[in-house]
Amino acid sequence: MSFGFLKIIAVLFALSLFVSACDSDSFRSSEWTEAEITTLKSLWLESLSDLPDDPSNVVANNVMAAEFGSKLFSDTRLSANGGISCSTCHQVDRRFTDGLKKALAIGLSDRNTPSIVGSQYSPWQYWDGRRDSQWSQALAPLENAHEHGINRSQAVDIIFKDANYRMTYEALFGPLKSAMESNNIELNIAFANIGKSIAAFERTILPTASRFDDYVTALIKGDMVAQSEILNKDERAGLHLFIGKANCTQCHNGPLLTNQEFHNTGAINFSGDLPDKGRAGGVREVIDSEFNCRSIYSDDPAQNCPELDFIRTGVELIGAVRTPSLRNLEHTAPFMHKGQLQSIADVLNHYNEAPDAMIGHNEAEPLGLNDIELSQLEAFLTTLAAPISLLGAEL
Amino acid sequence: MISFRVTLYCCLISFCIVLYSEDTQAHGGVVEEDDICVIKVNYLRAHFKVYQPEALGHEQFCEDLPAAAESVFVMEYLHDSLSEMLIDFRIIRDVTGKGRFARMEDIDLIDDIDSVTVFYQAPIIEPDIFLVNYQFIEEGDFIGIVSVRHPETGKNYTAVFPFEVGFTGLGYWPFFIGLLVFIQFQYFLMSGRLKHWFGRKVSTAACLVLCLVFSPALFAENLVVTYTTPDGDPEINKMHHWILHIEDDNGLEIEGATVDVEGGMPKHNHGLPTKPLITVELGGGSYKLEGMRFHMGGYWEIVVNITTNNGSSKVTIPLQL
Numbered sequence: 180m181s182f183g184f185l186k187i188i189a190v191l192f193a194l195s196l197f198v199s200a201c202d203s204d205s206f207r208s209s210e211w212t213e214a215e216i217t218t219l220k221s222l223w224l225e226s227l228s229d230l231p232d233d234p235s236n237v238v239a240n241n242v243m244a245a246e247f248g249s250k251l252f253s254d255t256r257l258s259a260n261g262g263i264s265c266s267t268c269h270q271v272d273r274r275f276t277d278g279l280k281k282a283l284a285i286g287l288s289d290r291n292t293p294s295i296v297g298s299q300y301s302p303w304q305y306w307d308g309r310r311d312s313q314w315s316q317a318l319a320p321l322e323n324a325h326e327h328g329i330n331r332s333q334a335v336d337i338i339f340k341d342a343n344y345r346m347t348y349e350a351l352f353g354p355l356k357s358a359m360e361s362n363n364i365e366l367n368i369a370f371a372n373i374g375k376s377i378a379a380f381e382r383t384i385l386p387t388a389s390r391f392d393d394y395v396t397a398l399i400k401g402d403m404v405a406q407s408e409i410l411n412k413d414e415r416a417g418l419h420l421f422i423g424k425a426n427c428t429q430c431h432n433g434p435l436l437t438n439q440e441f442h443n444t445g446a447i448n449f450s451g452d453l454p455d456k457g458r459a460g461g462v463r464e465v466i467d468s469e470f471n472c473r474s475i476y477s478d479d480p481a482q483n484c485p486e487l488d489f490i491r492t493g494v495e496l497i498g499a500v501r502t503p504s505l506r507n508l509e510h511t512a513p514f515m516h517k518g519q520l521q522s523i524a525d526v527l528n529h530y531n532e533a534p535d536a537m538i539g540h541n542e543a544e545p546l547g548l549n550d551i552e553l554s555q556l557e558a559f560l561t562t563l564a565a566p567i568s569l570l571g572a573e574l
Numbered sequence: 575m576i577s578f579r580v581t582l583y584c585c586l587i588s589f590c591i592v593l594y595s596e597d598t599q600a601h602g603g604v605v606e607e608d609d610i611c612v613i614k615v616n617y618l619r620a621h622f623k624v625y626q627p628e629a630l631g632h633e634q635f636c637e638d639l640p641a642a643a644e645s646v647f648v649m650e651y652l653h654d655s656l657s658e659m660l661i662d663f664r665i666i667r668d669v670t671g672k673g674r675f676a677r678m679e680d681i682d683l684i685d686d687i688d689s690v691t692v693f694y695q696a697p698i699i700e701p702d703i704f705l706v707n708y709q710f711i712e713e714g715d716f717i718g719i720v721s722v723r724h725p726e727t728g729k730n731y732t733a734v735f736p737f738e739v740g741f742t743g744l745g746y747w748p749f750f751i752g753l754l755v756f757i758q759f760q761y762f763l764m765s766g767r768l769k770h771w772f773g774r775k776v777s778t779a780a781c782l783v784l785c786l787v788f789s790p791a792l793f794a795e796n797l798v799v800t801y802t803t804p805d806g807d808p809e810i811n812k813m814h815h816w817i818l819h820i821e822d823d824n825g826l827e828i829e830g831a832t833v834d835v836e837g838g839m840p841k842h843n844h845g846l847p848t849k850p851l852i853t854v855e856l857g858g859g860s861y862k863l864e865g866m867r868f869h870m871g872g873y874w875e876i877v878v879n880i881t882t883n884n885g886s887s888k889v890t891i892p893l894q895l
Contacts, residue, residue, distance in 0.1 A: 221810075429842075429870045438811050438869040440847045448627045448646055452707065459702040485813055489848040489865025497650075497702050534632035537625050538648055538703055542842050 210406075210415065216398065218422045223395040224388050227434040231300060234479035235472055236314050236375045238351055239382060245570060247347045248380030251373060256337050257321060259285055259328030265320070265377065268292040271574065274510040274567060275384065280518025281449070286325035289452070291518040294511055296567050297504050299382045301439040302486040306500040306516040307461025308441060311486055312477075314378035315470035318370060331370040332358035338373065348372065364475070371476040380570070386435070386506045387573055389565035391418070410562060416552075417559025425530075425546055425556055430502045436563070441499035445534050445541030449517035454538045457516070458496040466490065498539035509564045523560055527553050602678065604637050604718075604735040611636035613649060615722045616731035618659075620704070621650040638741035642710040645739075647718070649704040656704075660697035660723040663706050666690045668715035668736060676717055676736045692716070697723065713740025796823045799878050799889040801863075808868055808895065813848065816863040817856065820880060827859025828882060835863055837876040871895045 211219065220226060230240070238244035251257065253266040268282045269275040275295040282288040290306050298304060304316035320326035321334050338344045339357045348355050352372045356365060388396075390409055397405035410418065421427045432438050441458035448454045465487070470476050472484035500516045514520045520529060531553060533543040548556070566573050604613045604622050613622035623634045629643040639645055651657055667690045670680040684690060693708040710716075720733045798821050805814045818835075820828040833852045838845035850865040868874060876891040 429872065432870065433811055438847075440811075440869040442844070445632070447632060448625065448707075450628050450644060453705045454646060454648065456702055456705075463701070485865060486848075489813070489850055489867075491845065491847055491849045493845065494650075494702065495844050535634065537623075537627065537632070537634075537646060538650070538705070540843055542844055 211398070215419075215422060218428065219395050219398065219418075221432065222391075222422075222428070222434060222436060224386060224392040224434050225396070227300075230382060233299070233312065233314075233378070233382070234481070234483070235312050235477035236378055237478040238372075238375050238379050241351065241379055243347065244351050244376045244379035245383050246380070247344070247351065248376035248378065249570060250344075251377050252380055254337075257327055257329060257334060263327050265317070268326075269295055271569070272510075274507040276511045278512070280513050282326070284320075284326040285328040288323075288325045290455070290516050291513065293501075293503060294507065295381050295384050296386055296507060297384075297435045297437075299378075299384075300435055301437075301501070303439065303441075303461075303465070303501060305461065307455075307457050307464070308501055309461040309464035310468060310470075311465050311472050311484075312378065312470075313381050314371065314374035315468060317374040317377040317381070318470055321373075331366055334373055335361070335366060335369045338369070348376075351376070367469075367476060371470055374470070375478075383568075383570045385568050386504075387565045387568050389506065390414075390562040391559075392565075394418075394562070411558075413555045413558040414562050415559075417555035417557070418562075420548070420552055420556050421559050425548060425552075426543075427505075427556075431505050436505040437502040439501065441496060441501055442542050443495075443498040443500075443536050443539045444530070444543050445498075445536035446500075446515045446517070446519050446529070447534075448537055449519060452517070454498065455500070455516060456497055456538070458499040458501075459494075462490060462492050462496060495540065498536055505560060506563050506565065507567070508560055523557050524553070527556055602731065602733040604733070606636060612652070613720060613733050613735070615720055615733040617653075618656055618722055618731060619652040620656060621648075621652055623648050623650075637735055637737040639710070639737065639739045640741055642713045642739050644707065644709045647706040647708070649720075651703065656722065657701045658699065658725055660699055660725070661704055662697040662721050663693075663695040663704070664691055664719045664721075665693040665708060666717050666719065667692060668717050670717070672736075673715060674736050676734065678719075678732050678734050681717065681719060681734060697721075710739045714738070797821065797828060797880055797887045797889055798823060799880075799891060801891065808866065808893075810868055810871060810895065813865060813867045816850075816866055818852075818861045818863050818878065820859050820861070820878075828880065829855070829857065829859060830882070831861075832881040833861055833863075834879040834881075835876060836879070837874060839870070839872055839874055841873060842870075868895055 233239040251265075252269075253264045255262055255264045255267075257264060263284045267284055268277045269292065270277055275292075277283070277292045279292065281290060282292040293306060299313055302308075302311060304310040304313060310316040310319060318331075322330055335355070335358045338348050339355055345355055352369075355369060358366055361369065394406060394409040397409055430438050430440070430442055441461075443457070465471055468474075472479070472487055473482060503511075503514075508514075508523055512521060512523075514523070514526050520526045527548075530543055531546045531548050533541055533545045535541060568574065602615060604611060606612070611622045613620050623636065624639060625632070625634055625646045625648070626639060626641055626643045627646060629641045647663070649656075649661075664687075666681070666684075666687060668676060669684060669690050670676040672680050681687070688694075692710075693706070695706055715736065715738055718735045718737060720735075722731045723729070724731070800819045800821075802817045802819075803814060804817060808814060818833065820831060820833070822828060835850050835852070836845065837850075846867065847869045848865045848867045850863055852861045853864045854862040856862055872895060874893040874895060876893060878889045878891065880887045880889065
């Protein structure tokens with residue numbers, strides 16, 4: 180009797196195990212929770228908003244200006260030695276970076292060449308955000324002695340003396356005077372227009388869908404087969420870590436995988452340099468910049484500059500630099516603002532340890548990830564590789 | 575037991591004497607305070623640390639440096655006015671013969687300071703942080719001299735810190751460690767006393783909490799702040815505005831207050847990415863707060879400081895994004 184009772188119990192137990200096994204299987208089939216799916220969608224390239232307006236640049240969306248800007252971008256006449264153009268450091272086949280620790284043009288610059296892809300979405304340009312528009316950023320390297328090494332008069336005269344350039348310029352902006360004939364403001368307006376044309380070109384440089392984006396598309400469609408084909412087990416495990424335990428999405432969020440803000444993450448000093456003050460210096464420079472949003476060279480009649488109006492200052496910005504996008508990492512090494520770290524693995528180790536910052540305060544906390552987890556994260560990051568598009572065409 | 579107590583007191587007194595003498599020596603120098611290294615230039619203080627990033631990565635040093643290598647000296651101002659003062663920084667080879675006890679008076683006796691100077695940063699105003707990078711070529715005894723000029727009074731203040739490069743000695747450390755171990759040992763033996771001390775600390779803490787709870791009532795009214803976000807729920811990375819509504823606990827709307835808003839993520843030790851401002855007082859206790867933006871998900875605190883004729887209040891709004 181008691182044996183029979185035990186048998187019934189055993190059968191019931193086995194049944195309950197089976198049912199719970201089925202249950203957990205059906206749970207596992209949907210690998211992500213609702214909250215995680217929301218996060219994944221927020222990182223998906225499809226979630227990228229339309230190109231943000233740039234009322235400070237009247238030719239921002241003008242195709243002729245973009246094509247003119249594209250020519251200027253690779254014109255080496257815009258340099259003191261006739262050998263440097265924007266594309267010397269922003270090389271299209273390296274996703275607009277140069278593969279060097281610090282940029283090398285006429286001289287050695289202070290920082291690593293940042294990519295241009297997606298920068299039209301950022302309120303701030305440069306690692307320290309010392310410019311507040313793509314067009315004002317484009318002007319600075321021309322007059323930097325370590326970069327193009329020319330001045331605004333020379334730049335304007337190159338346009339003035341080239342018949343084709345001058346024709347395009349005048350079609351876009353009206354009559355152009357030579358630098359000699361211009362007063363200061365006229366010269367600055369013409370110089371700013373060079374930047375605005377380059378920015379019109381840069382605005383067309385965009386990321387395209389990566390394997391990660393295809394995975395999210397498949398996930399939303401509920402296409403299980405495609406999901407497992409697009410990302411392998413390690414890559415998916417890395418994605419779990421990326422949006423979870425590894426805290427990456429605290430800063431690398433949104434479809435461009437950057438919050439466009441400034442953070443101190445304790446990167447070590449570059450040998451021979453003073454530690455980089457980062458945003459603390461950038462804030463002062465953008466406020467004083469002669470071509471900033473509040474300047475008379477902005478085309479916005481409303482002079483609407485919320486980013487400058489509500490700009491943050493303070494000691495916590497010491498050593499803070501702008502979060503870079505994580506799309507296209509396969510082409511943008513070495514990493515960090517001075518190229519201090521050579522590989523993705525080095526960067527992951529750095530965040531895993533989160534050492535004390537030499538100046539300011541490292542906002543990151545040690546992650547305690549093991550070697551397998553680190554390699555899974557690295558595997559995931561490679562799934563963000565994708566071609567870029569430029570002037571409306573995929574490269 | 576009594577003899578233990580006597581020993582303990584003796585130890586504590588001697589410890590205090592050591593601390594006192596360190597302090598007196600360094601009224602213009604580098605000292606360790608609560609585990610951080612501080613440079614005192616008269617009343618002006620800065621967090622002082624030295625790195626040898628090439629040789630030793632992120633390891634930081636207070637004074638003595640292990641290697642003749644690239645060395646980065648960092649002064650993080652603890653006194654805001656340092657960011658407006660002319661500061662100069664000099665490193666000389668120690669020719670005073672005084673070693674660790676060298677003072678400004680000894681340096682003043684050097685005839686030609688330039689001939690023994692290995693590094694000199696001329697007076698400069700550094701608004702955020704003061705940084706020096708010097709590559710030591712040889713090991714030996716050095717003296718750092720930091721001078722600060724007050725912009726209004728024109729007075730000069732100086733700090734002097736002797737240090738060794740290629741530091742191999744152990745200095746005071748064995749003495750301190752021995753002393754600390756001994757004191758700890760005494761505490762273990764006198765655990766009853768420890769309990770008594772701990773009990774007192776708890777009651778002090780309780781008193782403090784009570785004081786804090788009741789203190790706002792002493793200098794300001796209790797205010798209630800509510801907020802609405804007319805553009806919809808706050809979205810990460812999107813600048814938007816809030817409407818703050820301020821009442822006292824009787825439901826009386828507070829008008830004409832000066833309202834200042836700060837905020838940040840306590841867990842990450844950083845503030846908001848923007849500096850939001852009250853741009854319009856809308857009346858009826860409502861205020862338009864513009865320039866709000868959050869740049870990451872997680873737990874945020876928005877601190878609203880309200881000043882009225884009746885005093886100041888601080889209201890913290892917790893926010894999970």
